[in-house]
Amino acid sequence: MSKLYGYARVSSGSQDLALQQAALAAAGCTVVRSEKVSGTKRDGRTELATIMDFLRAGDVLVVTRIDRLARSVMDLQNIVHELKAKGVALKAVEQPVDTSTAAGKAFLDMLGVFAEFETSLRKERQLEGIAAAKAAGVYRGRKATIAPDAVLALHREAVGATEIAKRLGIGRASVYRIIEASEAAAAK
Template identity: 50%
Template sequence: MARIGYARVSTLDQDLETQLARLKAEGCGIVRAEKVSGGTREGRAELATVIEFLRPGDELVVTRLDRLGRDTRDVLNLIHEAEQRRAFVTVLDPHVSTRGEMGKIVLTVLGMVAEMERRFIKERQREGIERAKAEGVYAGGKRWLDRERIKMLHADGSGPSAIARALGCSRTQVYRILRE
């Protein structure tokens, strides 16, 4: 039986150290961490590795349920996948585990709260953007894709899938830029 820790923060400027220290203090021999949004499971390679690694009797440990995910369905699917592997999920704050039926109920409710909190965050963000636009100070988000490079690769004969793979983005983003 192994205790495997998983730590996650949403943005590159956030710090993982507190979560990592707590998971190690709780006896997690293996700890995987990543800096990626918890809104979906897309792009969460470390989480996929942890789930794939789980063996019967293992325990996946997270400091808070929202570290596992902010979508109720995703969280419940992750718990189900762990159970399919006859492993357990334990949340440290508040301390809840899927070892018992009551733990599963509490984790379901906490998953719903995490999703609701994500909606509130998005709503506040949207309100802030609208306020900034009304005041004329909103400049939009930072563009992280090199539009000229995408157009150049396309002109050189690369297809949208190849461009997306090369730049680490989605085909939808490539198509959107090519339509501009």
């Protein structure tokens, strides 16, 4: 007998999962897994990984909307391929998506393209806003967390890059970057 498994996701801790959870329960999901994590990639999505492990042939994975499952076409297609290989269907409560039908599959592909497009637009707007803030002198970026003087002082004492990184709690690449920048400036 097939089971309905629900998956709910929001991007940030300040967002609420209650509406998605209620919709999935109303759709008949016997299990609902939820998480607060970005949907732009699968890394770090432990609840999605758990539910993917639970699913068996004949089961149905239910989401409220496709963008709750994935924000990139590639991730969405990978998830759909994994589900298909297991004999599992995908349905969306608020959208006409049902991978057990040809029309549902086509609509799924279109929604995936739009979800990725929306993410790209948001990123472009964010970068434009940062550029405008920098031009206005309002935004200066993140404050430096590395003290170049401390790196260079240890380097002058013949301390190796690995040890410098360890002592200062930074990455070796940062140590090398600071040393190279200092040597380049001295060469000019």
